[in-house]
Amino acid sequence: xxLPAPNEEKKALLNALYVVGLFSNDRPLEASQYLMxxxxxxxxxxxxxxxxxxxxxxxxTVCSLATFSRPALKKLEETxxxxxxxxxxxxxxxxxxxxxxxxxxAVMEKFMTVKTAMRFNVFFLTKYETLISSIVEKAIVQYCLxxxxxxxxxxxxxxxxxxxxxxxxxxxxxxxxxxxxxxxxHNKVMYLKKEDLKAKCFKTTLENGKKFVQQxxxxxxxxxxxxxxxxxxxxxxxxxxxxxxxxxxxxxxxQFA
Numbered sequence: 096x097x098l099p100a101p102n103e104e105k106k107a108l109l110n111a112l113y114v115v116g117l118f119s120n121d122r123p124l125e126a127s128q129y130l131m132x133x134x135x136x137x138x139x140x141x142x143x144x145x146x147x148x149x150x151x152x153x154x155x156t157v158c159s160l161a162t163f164s165r166p167a168l169k170k171l172e173e174t175x176x177x178x179x180x181x182x183x184x185x186x187x188x189x190x191x192x193x194x195x196x197x198x199x200x201a202v203m204e205k206f207m208t209v210k211t212a213m214r215f216n217v218f219f220l221t222k223y224e225t226l227i228s229s230i231v232e233k234a235i236v237q238y239c240l241x242x243x244x245x246x247x248x249x250x251x252x253x254x255x256x257x258x259x260x261x262x263x264x265x266x267x268x269x270x271x272x273x274x275x276x277x278x279x280x281h282n283k284v285m286y287l288k289k290e291d292l293k294a295k296c297f298k299t300t301l302e303n304g305k306k307f308v309q310q311x312x313x314x315x316x317x318x319x320x321x322x323x324x325x326x327x328x329x330x331x332x333x334x335x336x337x338x339x340x341x342x343x344x345x346x347x348x349x350q351f352a
Contacts, residue, residue: 107138111145114154119218123158123226130155136176152184153213160194160202161229168195186212199234200255232268239274239287247283258283 110133117126135142135151146154159171168191172178181188186208193201206227213219231254238253239245247265251258265285268274275288 104138104141107133108141108145111142115145115218118154118158118222121222121225123222124162127155127158127162130158131171131174131177134176136179148180149184149212150216150219152180152187153209154219155180156187156190157209157223157226157230160191161226161233165195194230194234197238199238199253202230202234203255231264232273235264235268236274239276239285243287245285245287247278247285250285 110129114126114129114133117123117129130151133142133151135146135148139148155171155177159168163171171191172181187205190202190205193199193205210220210223213223234254238250247258247262251261254261256264262278262280262283265274265276265278269276269278277286277288278284279286
């Protein structure tokens with residue numbers, strides 16, 4: 096006989112404990128997903144020894160900003176109890192909106208608010224710097240996306256960061272492959288290397304064309320050899336494979352027609 100399923104209160108308690116474990120083990124994306132399943136408003140009293148409503152909002156804000164895509168961030172407050180929790184912590188509730196609006200300076204200014212509010216939470220502080228770095232890097236990538244070149248002085252103002260600190264971050268990100276760029280330290284300009292989508296599409300088309308011609312030639316040669324009785328009659332598996340290959344070739348032919 097199996098164990099009885101936990102009631103909703105116990106399930107919320109287990110999920111809250113699991114969130115702390117996920118957070119401590121550098122799994123912020125999963126932590127965010129579990130947080131969004133916990134009705135912190137309904138079970139505030141039962142969960143307060145693990146996390147308060149403020150803790151919940153800080154955990155969810157930082158983890159989601161570090162790991163969620165823009166569409167996922169936009170849906171963050173769609174759930175009623177999540178939205179209600181954010182409304183109860185106004186000092187941090189605008190952080191996600193600022194990030195989505197590309198108001199990065201406002202986001203950066205909130206980092207100290209987060210750290211001060213969570214200064215007694217050992218689990219949170221041990222991972223704080225790593226998550227904040229992920230958020231900053233994500234914001235930098237997002238900021239650079241539309242541009243071929245970026246004035247670092249303008250960018251430093253937009254982020255509320257010192258010029259030297261920003262340049263150091265950009266150099267590190269470039270070395271790690273997070274952005275493809277060349278930095279002119281003298282003129283304080285960063286030149287971004289954009290992928291040539293037209294050239295990539297043309298290259299892919301040529302490769303597919305060569306593959307189509309090769310497969311077509313192989314199929315016709317085999318058919319001629321079979322007709323001349325120069326190859327053994329294929330067994331069932333080989334015939335099926337040949338039929339599939341011919342279907343692939345016909346499909347590719349239609350693409351190039």
